[in-house]
Amino acid sequence: MDQPGPTEWQAGPAVGVGPWQTDRDGPLPTDPRYDADLLAEGDTRNVVDAYRYWTREAIVADIDTRRHPFHVAIENFAHDANIGTVVRTANAFAAAAVHIVGRRRWNRRGAMVTDRYQHLLHHDSIAELFDWAHREGLAVVAVDNTPGAQRLEAAELPRRCVLLFGQEGPGVSDDAQRHADLTVSIAQFGSTRSVNAGVAAGITMHAWIQQHADLDRAW
Known part of the structure; x- marks a missing residue:
């Protein structure tokens, strides 16, 4: 799993999202872009909300489709x-x-x-x-x-x-x-x-x- 490093945690109010909750967020995603550990434990990484719970590899691959020259x-x-x-x-x-x-x-x-x-x-x-x-x-x-x-x-x-x-x-x-x-x-x-x-x-x-x-x- 792509665990956050020490410098990725922010001081002050909590950032990111907690564990995936089916009663709040819907059925557990089966999309391979999602990281099972992040879904279970929450995601406090320094990423935009669109990439919450995604694996690092999936995030890089998606950005690669939109990188500027x-x-x-x-x-x-x-x-x-x-x-x-x-x-x-x-x-x-x-x-x-x-x-x-x-x-x-x-x-x-x-x-x-x-x-x-x-x-x-x-x-x-x-x-x-x-x-x-x-x-x-x-x-x-x-x-x-x-x-x-x-x-x-x-x-x-x-x-x-x-x-x-x-x-x-x-x-x-x-x-x-x-x-x-x-x-x-x-x-x-x-x-x-x-x-x-x-x-x-x-x-x-x-x-x-x-x-x-x-x-x-x-x-």
């Missing part, structure tokens, strides 16, 4: 703590996959167990990521506030693309900037040099959703 990549050469947030947001927007570039290890706490439902790939270097993207016919869009970058708010994002984010602090690496098909920046109006990498990823993914997603299919 954009990928998300984040550089992890200094063990960036924002990766969990990026993964969680990519899951919310049904990204095709999240690519970790550099170190394989990353802090999963911020993902809130959504990494169980999101495809994750690893690349040792930026060159390896670009080789993969070009083989797949995907444009690479670097997100950084560097000179010459187009404003995200006015840019037309490719439908099939990799949205690439740098590490907190240094931003997108020089190699990535040189080889990106497009570089976009997020409009800022305050004193900070850059917004948090996890926040930047969320803003950019939502910009892609606004331009390309079928909103009638959203929850």
